[in-house]
Amino acid sequence: MVQKSKKPPVTKIDAPVPPKRRGRPRAYQPDVALGKALDLFRKDGFAATSLDDLSAATGMNRPSLYGAFGDKRELFIKSYRRYREDARVAMGGIFRDELPIRRRLERIYAVALDIYLSGESGPRGCFTVMTAASEAVHDPDIRAMVLEGFTELDKAFAACFRLAKEKGELSENADPVVLAQLASATIHTIAIRARAGMPRKELDAIVNGALDVMLRA
Amino acid sequence: MVQKSKKPPVTKIDAPVPPKRRGRPRAYQPDVALGKALDLFRKDGFAATSLDDLSAATGMNRPSLYGAFGDKRELFIKSYRRYREDARVAMGGIFRDELPIRRRLERIYAVALDIYLSGESGPRGCFTVMTAASEAVHDPDIRAMVLEGFTELDKAFAACFRLAKEKGELSENADPVVLAQLASATIHTIAIRARAGMPRKELDAIVNGALDVMLRA
DNA sequence: ACTTTTTTGTACCATTTCGCAAAAAATTCC
DNA sequence: GGAATTTTTTGCGAAATGGTACAAAAAAGT
Numbered sequence: 001m002v003q004k005s006k007k008p009p010v011t012k013i014d015a016p017v018p019p020k021r022r023g024r025p026r027a028y029q030p031d032v033a034l035g036k037a038l039d040l041f042r043k044d045g046f047a048a049t050s051l052d053d054l055s056a057a058t059g060m061n062r063p064s065l066y067g068a069f070g071d072k073r074e075l076f077i078k079s080y081r082r083y084r085e086d087a088r089v090a091m092g093g094i095f096r097d098e099l100p101i102r103r104r105l106e107r108i109y110a111v112a113l114d115i116y117l118s119g120e121s122g123p124r125g126c127f128t129v130m131t132a133a134s135e136a137v138h139d140p141d142i143r144a145m146v147l148e149g150f151t152e153l154d155k156a157f158a159a160c161f162r163l164a165k166e167k168g169e170l171s172e173n174a175d176p177v178v179l180a181q182l183a184s185a186t187i188h189t190i191a192i193r194a195r196a197g198m199p200r201k202e203l204d205a206i207v208n209g210a211l212d213v214m215l216r217a
Numbered sequence: 218m219v220q221k222s223k224k225p226p227v228t229k230i231d232a233p234v235p236p237k238r239r240g241r242p243r244a245y246q247p248d249v250a251l252g253k254a255l256d257l258f259r260k261d262g263f264a265a266t267s268l269d270d271l272s273a274a275t276g277m278n279r280p281s282l283y284g285a286f287g288d289k290r291e292l293f294i295k296s297y298r299r300y301r302e303d304a305r306v307a308m309g310g311i312f313r314d315e316l317p318i319r320r321r322l323e324r325i326y327a328v329a330l331d332i333y334l335s336g337e338s339g340p341r342g343c344f345t346v347m348t349a350a351s352e353a354v355h356d357p358d359i360r361a362m363v364l365e366g367f368t369e370l371d372k373a374f375a376a377c378f379r380l381a382k383e384k385g386e387l388s389e390n391a392d393p394v395v396l397a398q399l400a401s402a403t404i405h406t407i408a409i410r411a412r413a414g415m416p417r418k419e420l421d422a423i424v425n426g427a428l429d430v431m432l433r434a
Numbered sequence: 435a436c437t438t439t440t441t442t443g444t445a446c447c448a449t450t451t452c453g454c455a456a457a458a459a460a461t462t463c464c
Numbered sequence: 465g466g467a468a469t470t471t472t473t474t475g476c477g478a479a480a481t482g483g484t485a486c487a488a489a490a491a492a493g494t
Contacts, residue, residue, distance in 0.1 A: 020461095020462075021461085021462085021469090021470075022461075022462055022463080022468080022469050022470060023460075023461060023462075023468085023469040023470020023471060024459065024460040024461055024469080024470050024471040024472070025460070025461065025470085025471075026470090026471070026472095027471080027472070043354070044355075045262075045264065045350075045351050047262060047264035047265040048264040048351075050450075050451060050452085051451070051452060051453085052450080052451075052452095060472090061472070061473065061474085062452080062453080062454090063453090063454075063455090063471090063472075063473080063474095064471070064472065064473090066452095066453075066454085067470095067471075067472095071452085071453080072452075121354075121355075122354045122355070123354070124354070125349075125350060125354075129350060129409055130350045130351070132342075132409045132410075132412050132413040133262075133342060133346060133347045133350035133351065133409065133412060134262050134265075134347070134350065134351060136412055136413050136414070137260070137338075137339040137340070137341070137342075137412055137414075138261075138338075138339070143413060143414050146413045147413050147414060147415065150409075150410060150413060150415075175426065175429075177426070178426035178427070178429060178430060179430070181406070181423050181426055181427065182399070182402075182403075182426070182427055182430055184406060185399075185402040185403050185405065185406035185423075185427065186399075186402050188402065188405050188406045188409055189398070189401060189402035189405045189406070192346055192349045192350065192367075192405055192409075193349075193367060195349050195350060195353055195354055196349040196353050196360060196363045196364050196367060197353070197354075197360050197364060198364065198367075206398050206402075209392065209394070209395035209398055209399070210395070210398065210399055210402065212392075212395060213395060213396070213399055213430060213431065214430065216433075237491095237492075238439090238440075238491080238492085239438075239439045239440060239491075239492055239493080240438080240439040240440020240441060240490075240491060240492075241439080241440050241441040241442070241489060241490040241491055242440085242441075242490070242491060243440090243441065243442095244441075244442070267480075267481060267482085268481075268482060268483080269480080269481080269482095277442090278442070278443060278444090279482085279483075279484090280441090280442075280443080280444095280483090280484075280485090281441070281442065281443090283482095283483075283484085284440095284441075284442095288482080288483075289482070289483095
């Protein structure tokens with residue numbers, strides 16, 4: 001076996017052209033299936049979601065699910081990763097925006113609330129918070145991912161405040177790290193309260209009050 | 218039978234003397250059994266806790282469990298009520314204490330962290346938050362209880378800040394309601410992060426930073 | 435001693451759940 | 465057209481789950 005001709009060298013990582021796979025073609029698109037799985041997990045949580053539910057939601061039958069994503073736990077982990085990616089693309093732009101700090105934060109919370117309040121059968125909250133509240137205690141891998149999610153948010157907020165301070169939008173003795181933790185705390189509280197059914201108006205009010213204090217009138 | 222001698226008139230509502238029940242005596246104490254059930258629910262959540270688990274933990278077999286507390290959902294609800302009562306007695310005194318505001322809040326958070334970090338197999342977090350993250354979406358009764366839990370905490374904090382303001386410990390333009398929501402947010406964030414495995418030191422630091430900002434250095 | 439009352443303990447049932455094996459189907463390669 | 469390859473489909477099976485029926489047990493009343 002001098003030359004390995006097994007795979008044609010994939011220069012373009014995901015070409016829009018189907019790469020002519022060998023056997024029977026898939027009846028599903030992994031991306032959309034994973035999205036459906038994520039929706040279900042967000043709605044019901046890990047324990048209350050059965051493989052049959054997932055099978056029905058994705059349109060894949062159980063063996064296909066298994067072949068594509070592994071067992072239930074692996075599918076959950078992949079769903080969670082997908083959630084984080086989605087959140088990053090939804091947020092990423094705003095964090096790097098050049099708006100004044102108050103506007104920037106308002107936008108961030110608006111997008112967050114869009115995510116938390118979405119869902120056909122009731123608001124779904126923040127998947128990171130949900131996972132922390134359930135699986136994180138018993139599964140070290142999941143716990144690590146969740147912790148990483150928290151610190152990622154903390155850091156993003158901290159960078160936000162640091163930038164604002166450099167631009168003179170905050171007082172000299174403002175501590176970006178502390179403010180970031182408060183900003184995260186506000187994210188967490190609205191995520192939880194959203195899932196408990198609190199209407200958007202009240203959540204917006206909480207955000208506004210928190211911003212008043214953090215940005216120190 | 219001129220005088221009704223069926224029951225001796227129970228003037229004292231719960232005498233420490235066992236009231237001579239009629240049939241076979243219970244092999245368990247409902248209070249401690251409910252406590253064990255609460256421990257389990259807090260550890261694993263509703264869906265991941267089976268009746269067999271509960272049976273093993275309480276020492277009662279399933280039919281007895283059913284007879285004493287109703288089905289799984291009812292047992293969960295009773296466990297949650299118990300949690301709230303426990304939390305109230307643990308907190309109640311401090312909220313009404315006459316300490317300076319900073320000290321008072323420090324104590325509150327210390328007690329809260331004691332509750333959230335307790336647990337033989339990992340920190341158990343706040344049961345209200347956990348329940349909001351899971352069952353609250355699908356069960357209106359549970360959702361109502363959880364929402365009530367949130368507003369109860371908000372109100373307690375608000376009273377706290379109102380008192381401090383009256384005593385001149387806060388600036389004139391401080392808004393007790395807004396500060397209370399931030400104080401609740403801080404409770405929520407440490408509850409979640411505790412369950413995600415964040416060590417107490419870091420949680421204490423978050424509390425301290427939050428107090429700095431709320432009490433306006 | 436016998437009846438009544440209440441709880442326990444054993445056993446059972448219908449359903450759900452996760453996982454997998456084996457056959458059938460759809461496609462490419464030769 | 466036939467072999468090779470990959471996926472789908474069907475269906476099985478062992479275990480767990482929530483709930484209940486029923487007899488045995490343990491106490492008080494008579």
